[in-house]
Amino acid sequence: MTQSSSIVPAMKLSGISCVFGTQKVLWDVDLSIASGETVVIVGESGCGKSVTMKVMMQLIPQTSGELKWFGQDVGSMKPKQVLANRLRLGYLFQGAALFDSLTIFENVAFGLRHAGETDEDLIEQTVIGRLTEVGLSADIRFKRPSEISGGMQKRVGLARALALGPDVMFYDEPTTGLDPVNSRRIDDLIDSVRQSRGVTGIIVTHDLRTVQRVADRVVMFYPRAKLDDSESQVIFDGSPSELAESNDPKVREYIGDELTSGLLAA
Amino acid sequence: MAGLSITRPISALGQLTSSFVNGVGELTLFATGIFKRLRGGMPRRHVLIPILHEIGVRSVPVILVTGAFIGMVLAVQTYQQFKLMHMETRMGAIITMTLVAELGPVLAATMLAGRVGSAMAAELGTMRVTEQIHAITALGADPVRYLVVPRFLACVILIPMLTAIADAIGIFSGWLFSCVVLGVNSFQYWQFAEQFVTGWDVMAGLTKSVLFGCGIAIIACQQGFQCGAGAEGVGRAATQSFVLSFIAILGLDFLLNVVLNTTYYMIWPQAVSIATGGLG
Numbered sequence: 001m002t003q004s005s006s007i008v009p010a011m012k013l014s015g016i017s018c019v020f021g022t023q024k025v026l027w028d029v030d031l032s033i034a035s036g037e038t039v040v041i042v043g044e045s046g047c048g049k050s051v052t053m054k055v056m057m058q059l060i061p062q063t064s065g066e067l068k069w070f071g072q073d074v075g076s077m078k079p080k081q082v083l084a085n086r087l088r089l090g091y092l093f094q095g096a097a098l099f100d101s102l103t104i105f106e107n108v109a110f111g112l113r114h115a116g117e118t119d120e121d122l123i124e125q126t127v128i129g130r131l132t133e134v135g136l137s138a139d140i141r142f143k144r145p146s147e148i149s150g151g152m153q154k155r156v157g158l159a160r161a162l163a164l165g166p167d168v169m170f171y172d173e174p175t176t177g178l179d180p181v182n183s184r185r186i187d188d189l190i191d192s193v194r195q196s197r198g199v200t201g202i203i204v205t206h207d208l209r210t211v212q213r214v215a216d217r218v219v220m221f222y223p224r225a226k227l228d229d230s231e232s233q234v235i236f237d238g239s240p241s242e243l244a245e246s247n248d249p250k251v252r253e254y255i256g257d258e259l260t261s262g263l264l265a266a
Numbered sequence: 267m268a269g270l271s272i273t274r275p276i277s278a279l280g281q282l283t284s285s286f287v288n289g290v291g292e293l294t295l296f297a298t299g300i301f302k303r304l305r306g307g308m309p310r311r312h313v314l315i316p317i318l319h320e321i322g323v324r325s326v327p328v329i330l331v332t333g334a335f336i337g338m339v340l341a342v343q344t345y346q347q348f349k350l351m352h353m354e355t356r357m358g359a360i361i362t363m364t365l366v367a368e369l370g371p372v373l374a375a376t377m378l379a380g381r382v383g384s385a386m387a388a389e390l391g392t393m394r395v396t397e398q399i400h401a402i403t404a405l406g407a408d409p410v411r412y413l414v415v416p417r418f419l420a421c422v423i424l425i426p427m428l429t430a431i432a433d434a435i436g437i438f439s440g441w442l443f444s445c446v447v448l449g450v451n452s453f454q455y456w457q458f459a460e461q462f463v464t465g466w467d468v469m470a471g472l473t474k475s476v477l478f479g480c481g482i483a484i485i486a487c488q489q490g491f492q493c494g495a496g497a498e499g500v501g502r503a504a505t506q507s508f509v510l511s512f513i514a515i516l517g518l519d520f521l522l523n524v525v526l527n528t529t530y531y532m533i534w535p536q537a538v539s540i541a542t543g544g545l546g
Contacts, residue, residue, distance in 0.1 A: 059400045087406045097401040101316075111405035114412075164406070 008071040010035045010168050010200040011056050016065035018051050024224045025051050029065070029233055031219065035167070038194055038201035040211045043221035044254060048233065049204045050094075052221070053170050056202065057091055058082065070167075087115060090161030090199075094173045096153040098145035104131070104156050105141035111164045130159035134189055151182035158189060162197075169193060171203040175210055187213040208255060211240055218243045222250055296488040299410050300418050309416040317416045321382050322424040326431065332377045333432035336369050337361065337440030345448050354450050358459035361440040367467045370433040372519055375478035378425055379511035383486035386417055387507035390490025391500040399491070414491075418483040425479030426472050433471065470526045474519060481514040 011033040018026040025048045033039050041049045054060040055067065058074060067074045069085050077085065098107050108127040117123055128138045134155040145153055154174065161169060171190060175183035191214050193199050203210060211218055220236035220243070227233065236243060236251050243255065308314070340361045348354045390413060393399050402409040437459075444450040486507045493503040 054400070057404060059403055083406055083408075086404070089404070091401070091404040093397045093401055093404075095396055097397040099398055099401070110402075110407070114405060114407040160405070 008035070009033055009068070010070060011202070012066075012068040012071075013052070013056065014066040014068075016052075016055060016067065017063045018048070018055055018060065019063045026055070026062075027224050027233060031234065031237075033168075033200060033202060035070075035200050036194075036198055037216045038190070038203070038214050039217045039219060040203045040205060040215040041219045041221060042205060042208070042211065042254065044223065045206075047221040047223045049221045050172055053172060053202060053204050057089055057170055058086065059091075087111070087164050088167045089170065090164065090166030090168070091170045092154070092157050092161050092172060092174055094176060096145070096150075096157035098153055098156055098160070100145050102144075103141065104143050104145065104148070107145065107156060108141070108160045108163050111160065115164060126163055127159075130163050131156070133162065134159045135185065151178050151185065154178065154182070154186055155189065158186075158193075162193065165197075166199060168200040168202065171201065171205075173205055173207075174203065175205065175207045183207065183209070184213075190214050211243070215240050220251060220254065292492070293484065293488055296491070297484045300414055300484065300487075303408070303411045303415050304418075306411065309411075309419065313412065314416045314419065317420045318424065320385075321417070321420045322428065325378060325381055325424075325428055328377055328381050329374055329428045329432045330435055332373055333365075333370070333435030334439040336365060336373055336432070337436035337438065338443045340364055340369070340436070341440045341443040341448065345444065345450075354444075354448075355454035356458045357444050357450055358441065358455035358457070359462040361444070362437050362459040362463045363467060365433050365436040365440065366463055366471045368471070368519075368523075370436055371429050371471045371474040371478060372515060374429040374432040375425060375475060375482065375515045376512060378421075378428060378479075379482050379486075379515065380508050382421065382425075383482045383507045383511045384504040386483070386486040387489040387493075388500055388504040390414075390487060391493030391503040394491060394493045395495060395500060409491075414483075414487045417487055418480070421479040421483035422476060423479075425482065426475040429472065429475035466530060470522075470530075473526070474522050477518050477522065478515050481518060482511045485510045485514060 009032045011031070013029055013031040016026055016029045016031075017024070029048075029052065031052070041052065043049050051060060055062045058067070070088070072081075072085070074082060074085075098104075099110065102110070105124075105127055108130055109123050112123050112126060127141060131138055131141060136152060136155055136159065140148065140152070140156075145156070148156070169190075174186045174190065178186065187210050190201060190203065190210075194201050194214070201214070203214065205211070216239070218236065218238060218240055219234055221233055222235045224233055235248060236246060238246075243251065246252065246255075341357065344357050344360050345354060348357055348360070390399070393413070399409045399413070402412055441452070441455060445452040445455055489503040489507040489510070493499045
């Protein structure tokens with residue numbers, strides 16, 4: 001297993017636990033993500049991978065443990081510092097989470113306006129630039145989210161997240177519910193964002209084709225309820241080819257034999 | 267077995283008490299959050315105006331119908347009783363007083379808790395379920411400041427105005443039914459109304475509606491923000507919002523009546539009643 005090394009990791013989780021009522025979703029999780037790498041988090045439903053990502057983004061507070069953004073402890077930051085640092089993080093939601101009362105333009109411009117940008121020409125240029133970057137026509141900006149397809153909504157969601165120029169991008173099940181053509185398009189976008197901007201990527205997915213296409217590193221989670229107290233919830237941490245060659249029965253059960261060859265080829 | 271049958275209701279009562287205390291605590295924390303953010307300045311115009319339109323302008327038809335029927339129902343109800351005592355000319359006082367100080371604010375707030383409160387809870391609940399509230403946070407904005415503060419201000423400003431419209435329409439429809447249909451003398455109707463309904467009553471009614479507006483906004487937004495998963499969660503948030511708002515309106519109404527009446531009689535201990543005042 002490998003643990004990417006970097007002087008200051010983009011994200012560092014130390015002993016993170018997240019408990020809802022009596023349910024332990026995350027328990028004592030350690031994870032470090034270096035700047036510039038693309039990490040794909042996989043695991044069966046209910047293993048806590050999406051919760052991990054939301055804790056990293058601080059959309060859900062952890063019950064205990066320490067989270068560091070770019071080497072700074074989030075717990076010791078003032079709310080304004082959290083807000084300023086959060087602008088360095090972008091998040092693509094599973095269902096895109098576009099604001100349905102706003103146009104596509106207003107959706108993509110939302111973060112810029114709330115960051116204090118008042119130059120309307122610059123906002124318009126940025127919105128059109130980001131829409132073009134994700135392969136959408138600038139004309140789409142006048143439409144409402146309900147007037148475009150699911151695949152396009154995902155791309156608008158990505159354009160909105162990229163508008164603030166984040167250093168880290170979180171992708172929550174980016175290809176779920178999309179046809180193979182749109183899935184490939186989103187994977188290509190994730191890769192091109194990383195190539196063109198050097199953005200750190202953290203992806204939660206069930207889609208092992210995404211692992212093949214974009215991952216530098218794969219982290220596999222396992223449901224806490226199925227583990228002994230002494231066992232780590234992170235059951236695998238390594239490259240895609242190491243994942244394919246893993247002999248761990250839990251890992252093998254998840255990836256299946258038919259995907260192994262694809263992962264090895266990647 | 268006997269032990270079980272005794273402990274079960276005690277346990278249920280304990281759970282009920284615990285969830286009530288939790289609920290009040292969550293609501294108080296949520297309200298505190300709103301008041302803290304109010305100090306940070308007014309919402310932007312492009313955010314506030316659509317909400318003012320939705321809550322204010324689009325509620326006017328409901329309020330007109332509510333006000334009109336309250337006034338006419340009051341006229342029908344009081345006429346028979348007052349006629350037996352040969353006091354039907356005083357109907358103007360009782361209808362206007364009841365509308366301005368009590369029924370206008372309470373019924374307008376109840377209608378608005380249904381129309382505005384439930385809609386706000388459902389809208390915010392849907393935003394929560396579809397992760398739009400998380401998206402606001404992820405884009406560096408504060409969801410309470412962006413979503414709740416404008417709705418709170420709109421309710422606090424507009425619910426008293428809508429109540430005033432309901433009162434005016436109710437007074438007019440009460441007069442119309444009393445004088446045109448039931449044949450009460452119009453001059454005496456207005457004379458008694460003017461004599462007994464004071465600025466204090468109008469102020470008391472509007473004070474109530476401001477607080478009802480606060481209550482409706484806080485409860486509806488909190489229910490939306492705490493919404494459970496899926497369509498069921500959104501439906502439950504909308505229903506809970508109305509039920510809790512209605513209870514809050516009744517509770518606040520009782521408390522405010524006690525406080526306002528006590529204050530009134532402390533200031534004016536010689537105040538006269540509608541039944542005996544103005545004789546001779």
